Each structure stands twice: as structure tokens, then as C-alpha cells.
Amino acid sequence: MLNAHNVLQVAKQISFGTAVTAATAKLQNVSSFSLNPDLQTRALDQLRGTLAPTHQSALDFYGSNATFEVSDETFEDVNYWLDSLFSVAAPGGSGPYTRAYAAPTTAEVTPRFNTFQWGQTNEVWQMQDASLTTVTLSGSNNGGVSVGGSIMGGKVVAGSLQSLSDRAGTRMTGCMAALAIDAWDGTVGTTAISSSAFSWELTINANRQYRSYLGSCTPTAWNDQKWSGQLRLSLELNDTTDDYLIAILGATNAILQRQVEISYTNSTTGLLQIQFAGHSMQAPQLFTDRNGVMTYDLVLDGVYNPTLSNWLKIDTTSAIDVLA
Numbered sequence: 001m002l003n004a005h006n007v008l009q010v011a012k013q014i015s016f017g018t019a020v021t022a023a024t025a026k027l028q029n030v031s032s033f034s035l036n037p038d039l040q041t042r043a044l045d046q047l048r049g050t051l052a053p054t055h056q057s058a059l060d061f062y063g064s065n066a067t068f069e070v071s072d073e074t075f076e077d078v079n080y081w082l083d084s085l086f087s088v089a090a091p092g093g094s095g096p097y098t099r100a101y102a103a104p105t106t107a108e109v110t111p112r113f114n115t116f117q118w119g120q121t122n123e124v125w126q127m128q129d130a131s132l133t134t135v136t137l138s139g140s141n142n143g144g145v146s147v148g149g150s151i152m153g154g155k156v157v158a159g160s161l162q163s164l165s166d167r168a169g170t171r172m173t174g175c176m177a178a179l180a181i182d183a184w185d186g187t188v189g190t191t192a193i194s195s196s197a198f199s200w201e202l203t204i205n206a207n208r209q210y211r212s213y214l215g216s217c218t219p220t221a222w223n224d225q226k227w228s229g230q231l232r233l234s235l236e237l238n239d240t241t242d243d244y245l246i247a248i249l250g251a252t253n254a255i256l257q258r259q260v261e262i263s264y265t266n267s268t269t270g271l272l273q274i275q276f277a278g279h280s281m282q283a284p285q286l287f288t289d290r291n292g293v294m295t296y297d298l299v300l301d302g303v304y305n306p307t308l309s310n311w312l313k314i315d316t317t318s319a320i321d322v323l324a
Contacts, residue, residue: 005120008033008068009161010080012323013113017154017220019128020115025324026164027080031071035118035127037156038063063210063219064127064153066116072144074169075270075318081147082314083112083323085132085206089316096269097321103204103227103312105304112323117159126159127151129219133208137274140199145172145264145272152210154219170319172264172272179233180261181244188275188308189261196241198290199234200262202274204312229302229312231260231276237287237294244298248280256280258300259308271317277305 008030009023040061043054070077082101083089087109089099116127135149179193179200205228210219235241247256256279263273278300287294302311 001120001123006033006118007120007161009117009164011115011117013115013129016113016129016222017218019126019155021126021159023115023117023162023164025080026166027077028166029070029073029077029169030068032069033066033118034068035066035116035125035156036064038065059217061212061217062155064156066127066130066151066153067149068151069146069148071146072171073147074171075264075266075272075316076167076169076320078145078147078272079316079318079320079323080112081132081135081149082316084114084130084151085109085111085135085149085204086314088112091321093317095321096317096319098271099316099318101314101316102310103229103302104224105310108224109206116153117161119159119161121161124159124161126157127153127155129154129210131208131222132206134203134205136201136203138199138201139172139174139177139262139264141174141177141197143174152208152222154210168319170266170270172266172270176264176266176270178261178263178265180263182259182261184257184259184277184305185307186259188259188277189263193240196236196238197233198236198295201232202229202262202276204229227302227312229276229278231278231300231302233260233298233300234288234290234295235298236290237296241296241298244280245284245286245296248283257303257305259305260300269317269319271315273315275308275313275315276300276302277308277311278302 011020044056086101091097114130130153207225284296
């Protein structure tokens, strides 16, 4: 069997703990996927008058985890991953369709839990209760938008594939991107930064955990702890971007705080807009090199901004209304 024949199919679960065995969509943009069943076992230590390693064993718990990578994401499919990290977004509009995501501040999110079918004919493995616990989105001037991260799940059993067609989608590229960096008390998205940024990387950690109770050996509940996030911008050193360095290194008793907006726009049919508020907790290396050009990384850790009323918001627009 060839790895190139593997596919990843997905179905939305109605409730946590109940798998949906028939997939409803094919996630054909996935470039890598690794599924890891997690068995927590014990070899029982007993005084039986023997030097044998053990006579009995026990299975106490089993769940699963996975990692994934999408090297070139589309405006449409990025919503599958965002729905599984944030609360499920209700689509607005009548085509194209808008979705709004926000990091939790007071109430827990209600993510989309998925059942994945992974593999190929005669070798398919089903992962239930799958949701994202960490995700990294990134982009560069000469590439698309990548999405990757860690997935938590429940039982892994033999599964089956459905006959599902490939779906159309619009790929995001660096030439669609725009960057704005604004003052802490300003309006996010106002001050455009042009001819300065080479790449960006946003990491979000929901600190999600699954748990079980007496009477169950598989996950039966979940919760998030405080979320965290970090945004890294690779910038050319110039008259615009050195202002951030001056603020970081010249301050006596203050930390650089900024609002950042990264947006990918394809006419009126596609949008990925990330709004992030953060402060610089570390001094950058002076300097990094990009093909002979002086650069540095501006690193911001997420912090609540009262003007933004959050530290992280993501909005999307796409041609897809229902995520199968």
C-alpha cells in the first residue's frame, strides 16, 4: 500500500462521545496527517513466587491524538479547522458567507467535534471526538497560507471511507496579503505597513484537555484552560519598522504593545482576516538575514486589549455556506 493513496474524510458529530461513522466531506488540501492511538496500560506487579515479568495486565484508558499540516489552505476549508478550535461560527450573508471567530474571554467555546476517517481502501481508521488543541497559521510573501497543529480525540477503531468528490476552493497566496500595525489605543487595521513584511506565524493554544470518570475508559468530557497565543512577524529593517525596535529597546519601564491585522483578500468572495493584540516580551536578535537584507522578528504575545475587546479575532468570507 502506498501512502499517496491515503485520504482524510470528516463528519461533524452531534455530541461528544458519539461517533458519526459515515463521513460527509473530503479534506483534500491536507498535506500530512499522523494518527496516534494512546493506550494507558499497566503490567501488574504481583508476588507470585516467580521471576516472570508479569502474569496480568490492565488497560486503564485509551484516547488518541493526531497532528496535521495543510501547506496551501483555501478560503473555504480553513473554516473546518477554525470551527474545531473556536466556537462553531454561524455563517452570515447569502453568498459569499461570512464567519466570525473570537478567543474566549468569559465563557468557554463550543467547538465542532469531528469523526475522522483516515487511510485508504481496506485500511481505514476512525478517530472520534476530534478537536484542535493547538493550531499554527502562517504565510509568506512567496507562498500560500499554511495551517497545522495538534488534535485531541477519543477511540480509534477500524473505519470506512465514503465515495466523496473533491471540492472546489480558492487558495490563498502572499500577493493577496496586507499587514497593518496600530497603536494600543488605536483602531486595528488602520495603519498599513507596506514593503516591509516577509512572513508571519500565529500560534494559538486552547490548552484543551479531555477527561473520563469512574465507569469509563475513554474520554467523556472536555474543558479549556486559559488560552494563549503568539504572533511572529519577519520584517525588513527600514525607517518604518525600526520604530518598534526603538520602542522595545529604548523603554525604561514599559513594554511595546501593538494591535496587528493580517488580511488575505480575493475580490469580494474570499477573506481571511486576523486581528491580534499583543505585547513584546522578548528582545529580537539584531539582526537576521534574508538574502542579504537586514531583517528581524517582531514577536508579540497575546494580551487583552480593551479597544479590540479581545486579544484575538479571526473573520473569514468564502463561497461555502454549510461545512459538511
